[in-house]
Amino acid sequence: xxxxxxxxxxxxxxxxxEKSRAYERExxxxxxxxxxxxxxxxxxxxxxxxxxxxxxxxxSDASRVVSRGRLADGELVDRAVAAAREALPDWRxxxxxxxxxxxxxxxxxxxxxxxxxxxxxxxxxGKTRADAFAEVAECAAIVELYCNQVTAAEGFVVAxxxxxxxxxxxxxxxxxxxxxxxxxFNFPLxxxxxxxxxxxxxxxxxxxxPSPLTPACGQAFxxxxxxxxxxxxxxNLVQGGSETGQALAGAAVDGIAFTGSADVGLxxxxxxxxxxxxxxxxxxxxxxxxxxxxxxxxxxxxxxxxVARSAFGMSGQKCNACSRAIVTDGVYDxxxxxxxAITSELVVxxxxxxxxxxxxxxxxxSVARFQESVALARQDGRVLVGGGSAGGxxxxxxxxxxxxxxxxxxLTRDELFVPIVSVVRAGDLDEALAExxxxxxxxxxxxxxxxxxxxxxxxxxxxxxxxxxNNPGGATTGVWPGSQTMSGWKGSGSAGKGGFGPxxxxxxxxxxxxxxxxxx
Ligand SMILES: NC(=O)c1ccc[n+]([C@@H]2O[C@H](COP(=O)([O-])OP(=O)(O)OC[C@H]3O[C@@H](n4cnc5c(N)ncnc54)[C@H](O)[C@@H]3O)[C@@H](O)[C@H]2O)c1
Ligand SMILES: N[C@@H](CCC=O)C(=O)O
Numbered sequence: 001x002x003x004x005x006x007x008x009x010x011x012x013x014x015x016x017x018e019k020s021r022a023y024e025r026e027x028x029x030x031x032x033x034x035x036x037x038x039x040x041x042x043x044x045x046x047x048x049x050x051x052x053x054x055x056x057x058x059x060s061d062a063s064r065v066v067s068r069g070r071l072a073d074g075e076l077v078d079r080a081v082a083a084a085r086e087a088l089p090d091w092r093x094x095x096x097x098x099x100x101x102x103x104x105x106x107x108x109x110x111x112x113x114x115x116x117x118x119x120x121x122x123x124x125x126g127k128t129r130a131d132a133f134a135e136v137a138e139c140a141a142i143v144e145l146y147c148n149q150v151t152a153a154e155g156f157v158v159a160x161x162x163x164x165x166x167x168x169x170x171x172x173x174x175x176x177x178x179x180x181x182x183x184x185f186n187f188p189l190x191x192x193x194x195x196x197x198x199x200x201x202x203x204x205x206x207x208x209x210p211s212p213l214t215p216a217c218g219q220a221f222x223x224x225x226x227x228x229x230x231x232x233x234x235x236n237l238v239q240g241g242s243e244t245g246q247a248l249a250g251a252a253v254d255g256i257a258f259t260g261s262a263d264v265g266l267x268x269x270x271x272x273x274x275x276x277x278x279x280x281x282x283x284x285x286x287x288x289x290x291x292x293x294x295x296x297x298x299x300x301x302x303x304x305x306x307v308a309r310s311a312f313g314m315s316g317q318k319c320n321a322c323s324r325a326i327v328t329d330g331v332y333d334x335x336x337x338x339x340x341a342i343t344s345e346l347v348v349x350x351x352x353x354x355x356x357x358x359x360x361x362x363x364x365x366s367v368a369r370f371q372e373s374v375a376l377a378r379q380d381g382r383v384l385v386g387g388g389s390a391g392g393x394x395x396x397x398x399x400x401x402x403x404x405x406x407x408x409x410x411l412t413r414d415e416l417f418v419p420i421v422s423v424v425r426a427g428d429l430d431e432a433l434a435e436x437x438x439x440x441x442x443x444x445x446x447x448x449x450x451x452x453x454x455x456x457x458x459x460x461x462x463x464x465x466x467x468x469x470n471n472p473g474g475a476t477t478g479v480w481p482g483s484q485t486m487s488g489w490k491g492s493g494s495a496g497k498g499g500f501g502p503x504x505x506x507x508x509x510x511x512x513x514x515x516x517x518x519x520x
Contacts, residue, residue: 004134007478010309010357014130019115020354023129026119027352031058036068039215039239041076042222044083045232051076051240056215059126059360060350060394066123069215072238077207077247080236084178084205085252087233092175092203096155099201100147105228110140117189117220124214125185126359126394127314128351138190139224141481142500146197149505156202156509166518173509175203176280177254182209182245184260185362186317188217194481194499195257195282196221196235202508204255205234209248212241213362255280255508259319261415262286262440262491269494282507283494284319284486286415287443290436291322291475292458294429295330296451302472303448304338307421310446310474312346312399315358316419317366319492320444320466322476324412325423326432332425336403339423340385343399348390360395361418370397370418373411377420381405384423413439429454437463442489444468446475465489465498 004014014020030037036056040049051070058064072080091099110117117139118132127135150156156173163169179199183192188210199206210218222237238244242264249256249268256272258265258281265283272279291310297303310322327335349356361367367389374387377400386400403423405411412422412435426432436445444466447458455469465487468476479486479500487498497503 005480007473009130009134011473022115026115030123036065037216039067039069039219042237043080067216069239071240072244074247077251080207080238081251083233083236084207088205091234096150102229106224109224122351128356135190139193142193145481146201150201169515171513179204179206180248180253180256181206182258185211185213188214189221191259192221199508207236209238215239257282259284285492287319287492288415288439288441289320289322289444289476290324290326291446292432293327294449295328297448298450300335304342306472306475308342310477311421312419315361320477326426326435328426343385367395377402433461440491443492444476
């Protein structure tokens, strides 16, 4: 399979012509299928097609309906949770080696279906082929990582000092029970895989709900577990939107793994903290990620290219996309000039076109948010590049740079999730760091500086869970399982420990201290 990662996706591209052609054929086949893909629920091993239908259009051509999901109501969600509950006793007692072996079998399905999966990702999200193949490769990397982690930790059993010569003491991590897993639209395979694989390998059972913007990707993800030996009811799928998500959070689940926007995630945290007892919510949320460029940056071209790659890859729809460039006085004008030039060269197009650097945004509501933000930027600041529609029958918008906004302007504080970067001038590193940290979020951040003291200060003072120094592939992006972790601080994460990290799996288990005294 492709060795592309998010660190190489914008530096090397896909670099495989044969794979590219196969992808184009598959995407064309999916687009010309004639009827939308039917995306129902999967509960206790059965396909269920009940509930009102909802349509998902191709973001590259909004007139083309590509998938049709079914909305699960509270009753269906309860059925899925009951199925997961019934499957729990056997699954939680299954030896961790066997759980890992079962999960590892999905690798064959990922390999076999990788071209189809990449095309499906483009079909529903509009991401480019390079981004799509990288996401499929990430799924495999996640399975390997979590299986290796649980094996290396010997199933999370830690021997402790016995209190007496005739006793034994262990501390073990045991599954909580049934986890609701709720995914966002932007990485519908990899993020779903990350949360689900972690829950399952730790012995929990799962009810998974994909985004209503990606019902077919959600279905394809669940199908990767077909035939791998996962017992019936261990993984269940319900389709739907926020109401289905609310029903899942309101059902008899023991925990929630959520990735999405901060308001939704924080609401889950509040809800699961209420009596009679606290239940875990692992919420990975949004970002407003800064890249600081200082007078000591050196190669400004590299810094400008890295900011553009990070900001505009997937049209700004990555949680850790750079959406603020904070630039110190001495290099401001020079940096802006280069960033404008590089941004103007990037091609926004239907991903069937191999020259597309990025595709459409996900929906018409994203286009509306883009237009409102541009209007505000024109009113309160300056639009340097872009600001308009990028044409075509889909949700194509121009890659946009704005500056001269007043201090603490909402466009420099709120997550927009569209391709708009605000550039902010700072007098020095003190000011740059204060500006970088003046947000509710703390997901990722980058700096371009060749001054070791500046770099040390950045590492010491920046409030973010993922940091990069001089990252050419994407100032604040490029997280890959095994190389970085997805830890969000402040409003970007509920746990302070992120996906792929050495302490992530622990969160899907609760500790039990076991002391056994021998009978004389
Ligand atoms: N930190 C991370 O690792 C990470 C990764 C990817 C995306 N994100 C964040 O996700 C967001 C983009 O994804 P999105 O637009 O799909 O997010 P979203 O919050 O709108 O939706 C995420 C999921 O929650 C469901 N949902 C939405 N509102 C709900 C409600 N009121 N009650 C219950 N469920 C609800 C959706 O149907 C979807 O399945 C951005 O904020 C982005 O930064 C974070
Ligand atoms: N893993 C991705 C970001 C995921 C968030 O949406 C990257 O770093 O490129």
